[in-house]
Each structure stands twice: as structure tokens, then as C-alpha cells.
Amino acid sequence: MKISIIVAKAANNVIGKDNQLIWHIPADLKYFKKVTSGHCVIMGRKTHESIGKCLPNRLNIVISRNKDYQTFDGGVLSSSLQDAIELARSKGENEVFIIGGGVLYQEAITLADKLYITEIHDQFSGDTFFPEISNNDYMEISRFEYPKSEQSPYTYSFVNYIRK
Numbered sequence: 226m227k228i229s230i231i232v233a234k235a236a237n238n239v240i241g242k243d244n245q246l247i248w249h250i251p252a253d254l255k256y257f258k259k260v261t262s263g264h265c266v267i268m269g270r271k272t273h274e275s276i277g278k279c280l281p282n283r284l285n286i287v288i289s290r291n292k293d294y295q296t297f298d299g300g301v302l303s304s305s306l307q308d309a310i311e312l313a314r315s316k317g318e319n320e321v322f323i324i325g326g327g328v329l330y331q332e333a334i335t336l337a338d339k340l341y342i343t344e345i346h347d348q349f350s351g352d353t354f355f356p357e358i359s360n361n362d363y364m365e366i367s368r369f370e371y372p373k374s375e376q377s378p379y380t381y382s383f384v385n386y387i388r389k
């Protein structure tokens with residue numbers, strides 16, 4: 226089973242502020258849906274609360290150290306990233322997606338096989354960050370750049386990396 230990370234990050238690695246996304250980029254939301262639909266998604270408890278529901282057509286695995294935590298309807302609780310990954314594997318998953326947030330990405334970047342990065346070519350102020358992507362660990366394999374449009378008020382790129 227492939228372990229993948231998917232994230233939208235600013236040029237200065239900001240990914241969120243006050244437990245919310247900072248930007249609204251319909252093209253990126255469509256891309257996220259297309260890439261992750263039908264797969265298991267793993268997220269931190271704060272990201273789950275930020276989304277405010279379970280994402281449809283995906284098994285939503287929520288990580289918390291609180292064993293009594295109640296996920297939104299349809300969510301499955303897990304006490305660690307490793308347990309969440311094993312749960313996805315036990316479902317016969319071929320590619321599991323770690324969808325945030327900052328705390329989870331920090332741990333997951335040490336073990337992910339593939340990164341789906343939306344680079345937003347602007348700086349933002351925020352309180353949550355994506356870790357640096359090390360050239361020693363990951364190799365860029367594709368990059369598609371898009372101009373500003375109705376689908377995005379910012380220029381952005383969809384970039385894929387695989388572990389070396």
C-alpha cells in the first residue's frame with residue numbers, strides 16, 4: 226500500500242490559520258476530491274474539526290490521543306498514525322492519503338512514499354506550516370503550473386514528489 230500526503234501550501238509553507246484554510250481555490254478543491262475519492266483519508270483531530278464533517282466517498286480516519294473522542298458521523302477514531310495506516314491496509318487500500326494538518330504532516334513526511342503538493346505562489350501569514358521537503362528524501366516527478374483564473378485568485382502548481 227502506498228502512503229501519500231496531499232497538501233496545499235503557500236510559498237512560505239503556511240497551510241492554515243486559526244484552524245482554517247486561508248485561501249479559497251476551487252480548482253484545488255476539485256483536484257483534492259479527484260485524487261482522494263474512493264480512498265482512505267487520515268487526518269488529525271483538529272483538521273477533522275476544521276472540516277466539520279466526514280468527507281464523502283472516503284473512509285475518514287481521525288487521529289486523537291483522546292480515546293473518548295467522538296468523530297463526526299462515519300468517522301473512525303485511531304490513536305496513532307501507525308494504527309491508522311494499518312487500519313487502511315486492513316481495508317485492502319492501495320493508496321492511503323494523509324490530509325493534514327501540520328502536526329500530522331510533520332510525522333508523516335518521515336514515512337510517506339508520495340507527496341501531492343499544491344504550491345500556491347504567494348506568501349501568507351498563518352500559524353500552521355508544512356515541513357521542508359528534503360531533496361535528500363524526495364524527488365520531484367511532475368509539475369503543472371496554472372495562471373490566475375476564475376478557479377483560482379492565485380497562480381499555483383500541482384507538484385508530485387516520490388521518495389528517493
Ligand SMILES: NC(=O)c1ccc[n+]([C@@H]2O[C@H](COP(=O)([O-])OP(=O)(O)OC[C@H]3O[C@@H](n4cnc5c(N)ncnc54)[C@H](OP(=O)(O)O)[C@@H]3O)[C@@H](O)[C@H]2O)c1
Binds near residue numbers: 273326
Ligand atoms: N492547506 C492544507 O492542505 C491543509 C490540510 C489540512 C489542514 N490544514 C490546516 O491545518 C490546521 C490544523 O493543523 P494542526 O497542526 O493544528 O492540527 P492537526 O494535525 O489537524 O491535528 C492535531 C491533533 O491530531 C492528533 N494527533 C496528531 N498526531 C498524533 C499522533 N501521532 N498520535 C495521536 N494523536 C495525534 C492530536 O489530537 P488530540 O489533541 O485530540 O489528541 C493533535 O492535537 C488548520 O488550520 C487546517 O485548516 C491545511
